[in-house]
Amino acid sequence: MTVLQRETGRRVLFREIRANGPVARIDLAARSGLSRATVTGLTADLLRAGLIEEVARDGGDAAPARGRPRVDLKIRGAARLVAGLRIGTDSLSLVLLDFGGARLAELEQPMTGEALTAEALAKRIAAALETLAQRAGRAVGEISGLGVAVAGVVDAVRGLVHWSPSLTGRNVEFAQILADHLGMPAFVDNDANLVALAESLFGLARGRSDFLVVTIESGVGLGLFIGGRPYRGTRGCGAEFGHVKVELDGAPCRCGQRGCLEAYVADYALAREAAALPAGAIPGAMDDPATAVLAAARDGNRAARRILDRAGQVFAMGLANLVNLFDPSLIILAGERMPLDHLYDDPVLERMQALTTRTDRPPPEIRVHKWGDLMWARGAGAFALDEVANIALAALDGTA
Amino acid sequence: MTVLQRETGRRVLFREIRANGPVARIDLAARSGLSRATVTGLTADLLRAGLIEEVARDGGDAAPARGRPRVDLKIRGAARLVAGLRIGTDSLSLVLLDFGGARLAELEQPMTGEALTAEALAKRIAAALETLAQRAGRAVGEISGLGVAVAGVVDAVRGLVHWSPSLTGRNVEFAQILADHLGMPAFVDNDANLVALAESLFGLARGRSDFLVVTIESGVGLGLFIGGRPYRGTRGCGAEFGHVKVELDGAPCRCGQRGCLEAYVADYALAREAAALPAGAIPGAMDDPATAVLAAARDGNRAARRILDRAGQVFAMGLANLVNLFDPSLIILAGERMPLDHLYDDPVLERMQALTTRTDRPPPEIRVHKWGDLMWARGAGAFALDEVANIALAALDGTA
DNA sequence: CGATTTAATTTGATTTCCAAATTAAAATCC
């Protein structure tokens, strides 16, 4: 324990620096409760290890300071290199990040959509990493770790994929297999959890300890942050928001059950509703029904509007239930490409408010974050950053 | 911080002792990661302060030990006296507990059911405490703190009652007012949270860090434990399980909204359903409809059965959603008087399982806990115990 | 009764942290 004390202190300061951007030592002391002397000592360790660096204070528009100017500390980007990978249904997307989270390169590769064995996937990933590193003029060997976001049920602590649409087999030791093939540590988690982590480390929830992120793509995901850490349930797999039940014996879901939220708001749900209408009710509904519904609704088509309205209502109800249960101060609606704008419309949010307001406390802040293509991969990269930082901090203690 | 270190250690050990019953020092060392030397020192502090005591090891059926026998440590019951109070709609119930959680006395007093001012309530409580202390042959002045369980929306940290059916006015500084009137610290929280705390300290969830408790009385409540602490939401008021929405534009709830879980499973929901049936469909439904429905269902009345089945289905769906979101390892269904046995029936739990099983991981353990009349008051007492222990530990540090 | 075994305590050294004093780096004053 005697040794763990200093390590704990270093971890606290490292987190604080990462969460609160460039920060002066004196602020760190105030925030952490440690004395200034101790902060000097601990940050000296981190500086010596090259994990953080000093930067001249960016005065900004502030008044010219009076005494000795503060020296800000921040994460040293050059300290490590990590990669983030999202295994989607029809593509692999990757980012290369520096230790500060800055994007150095990105890559997208098409996939067949079929599930692969872990080994086959590992080979594809190895090749992709090679290309990714090349684009940034770096070598794969320089990368300290790979974060992986997969859909499905994942035990992130053990790197175990219980089930995923991307993998054949069940209960695959995916993190271990990847590490063996790639020669670097790999960290696997559910994709929605990782988006939440990214929001926490360098997104809209930076420095906040309790919030939740709803991801919307073709399915609906939920990432929870409670007490400053991702909440993963007691067996490593919670927050199946998409399969929360919103109606008894409701619409069939692709998970095999009925009445799931996803069965009302996902793209295939829109397609199902469109198919139930008389032929021709929605133009173009034959080819790509989901897109056709969205387009028709924009053009004012009544039937299409009704479909989207219903999806919005169900979504509002699901969100309201999250608020009722978690009482978060912040909800982030995160989307990648977001053709599903109708779910973020004011009427939906108003309806959600109506289903929750019971007290005079202010409603939770709701922010929409349109990440762009790399949302998932960046989330995975955030995971790698976090884990690689942990490893670096632990190693530091062994040698110091 | 240097002083806080020792205090932290003492807190850790105190919690460990409370959570793991009589425990030997050597086990404490193993569990806490502290050295045996440190454990000796810290427990000596606690012993000297009279917060814990040594007890001869209860060998039980174990093999006769070989070396020096372990000396178990446990919370010293005589250390403090606390009271727990539940303010219900039609009664005040109180318990007097010793520091180990043992019940010394209890008291139940009828209430008119009307909301009172905080001051009026405080006077009634003062009188009740007098009687309660008398029953145990103690004086009110000996009581170190009072825990209070109220229905409604409570900010436990600040002792603020945003709203409660028992109190007139809003945003009442109830803890402060009670402390002023009673001459002892008072701690106020939502009643379901406190039942969860009681399960954690001396109930079915003793020593477990992540679980949830569903309370069923006339309404439905939820208490969450996450990471070893009660989860209260970011503004001190989460977990409104009773008002989770289970149907779009569903049945009206007494909260003024529609489709709340409570509007399907509470006693008044049963009454509403019964009233919608043709007269005479359920015998005795005129006088006390909820009870009549329950009785008729037991006698095999079809219509009554259907009402209860529906309530059970909705309840199963609500539970399943909790499992989907929290992935708890343990769910406790806690009831006081429990005329609502139908909600605990196997078919309901099976249905719940069916709405969640998607993986090969084992389903969460579900346990039914029929506390008896004092469930709520004991929960409040548990809160007082916890807070009084915190005060004692903090004080210990000031003087040591 | 001595040997053995295991638990708990004591001892001595080390680590860690903090308060106070000191040094550092700027702006302001005269």
Add this chain to the structure above:
DNA sequence: GGATTTTAATTTGGAAATCAAATTAAATCG
């Protein structure tokens, strides 16, 4: 421009806490 003021960061010296190892304590076994 140099002295003064102000604030930040570091150094210093001492106090506190922890741990490993040695010692003591309390039991059983042969």
